[in-house]
Amino acid sequence: GAVVSQHPSRVICKSGTSVKIECRSLDFQATTMFWYRQFPKQSLMLMATSNEGSKATYEQGVEKDKFLINHASLTLSTLTVTSAHPEDSSFYICSARFTGFGGGESTDTQYFGPGTRLTVL
Amino acid sequence: AQSVTQPDIHITVSEGASLELRCNYSYGATPYLFWYVQSPGQGLQLLLKYFSGDTLVQGIKGFEAEFKRSQSSFNLRKPSVHWSDAAEYFCAVGAPGGGNKLTFGTGTQLKVEL
Numbered sequence: 755g756a757v758v759s760q761h762p763s764r765v766i767c768k769s770g771t772s773v774k775i776e777c778r779s780l781d782f783q784a785t786t787m788f789w790y791r792q793f794p795k796q797s798l799m800l801m802a803t804s805n806e807g808s809k810a811t812y813e814q815g816v817e818k819d820k821f822l823i824n825h826a827s828l829t830l831s832t833l834t835v836t837s838a839h840p841e842d843s844s845f846y847i848c849s850a851r852f853t854g855f856g857g858g859e860s861t862d863t864q865y866f867g868p869g870t871r872l873t874v875l
Numbered sequence: 876a877q878s879v880t881q882p883d884i885h886i887t888v889s890e891g892a893s894l895e896l897r898c899n900y901s902y903g904a905t906p907y908l909f910w911y912v913q914s915p916g917q918g919l920q921l922l923l924k925y926f927s928g929d930t931l932v933q934g935i936k937g938f939e940a941e942f943k944r945s946q947s948s949f950n951l952r953k954p955s956v957h958w959s960d961a962a963e964y965f966c967a968v969g970a971p972g973g974g975n976k977l978t979f980g981t982g983t984q985l986k987v988e989l
Contacts, residue, residue, distance in 0.1 A: 869918045
């Protein structure tokens with residue numbers, strides 16, 4: 755259980771174009787999803803928190819007009835990188851927050867997608 | 876605000892040897908604590924988590940971790956490492972009631988020598 759998918763796994767685009775990345779929780783509903791960015795050999799940097807039916811909350815320094823987040827259903831959040839430039843090239847990872855009961859105990863855990871490698875030429 | 880320190884950037888162990896990866900956190904109360912593993916080009920897989928109760932928690936793939944409040948630590952251990960355990964390991968801390976917004980450590984790269 756608690757499987758999260760991301761699509762696409764890899765995308766190459768030209769500078770100035772927009773790219774949409776989907777994050778889906780496959781076997782549970784997630785009112786909250788998170789979007790991270792990871793640079794090579796580095797840790798995860800939280801970009802924003804996506805809440806179903808409301809506006810995303812962006813971390814300091816993240817341009818909300820550049821990284822558009824939509825969380826229209828309990829199983830889908832999308833990240834759109836608008837007018838992408840080479841400096842936006844990175845590994846983007848989403849996670850979905852699972853709350854409830856698992857293994858006989860309450861839990862509050864993020865489950866991660868496999869990531870999307872974005873390359874902007 | 877919470878923070879996490881993983882003091883070891885790289886660790887190399889021989890296959891079959893024991894492993895301990897260190898994690899220290901800073902938080903005003905007892906946080907939620909997690910260990911995740913990441914293989915190259917992949918997302919993160921949850922190894923184990925601690926919320927409360929028994930301070931020694933068992934996870935997948937034979938890993939365990941012990942929460943030590945007095946040391947603000949949550950070290951990950953495995954008694955016998957397999958070559959397939961080579962990966963990046965991240966410790967993370969979340970604030971109970973804080974929407975589980977996680978703060979990650981910088982990660983420890985594990986190399987396993989055959």
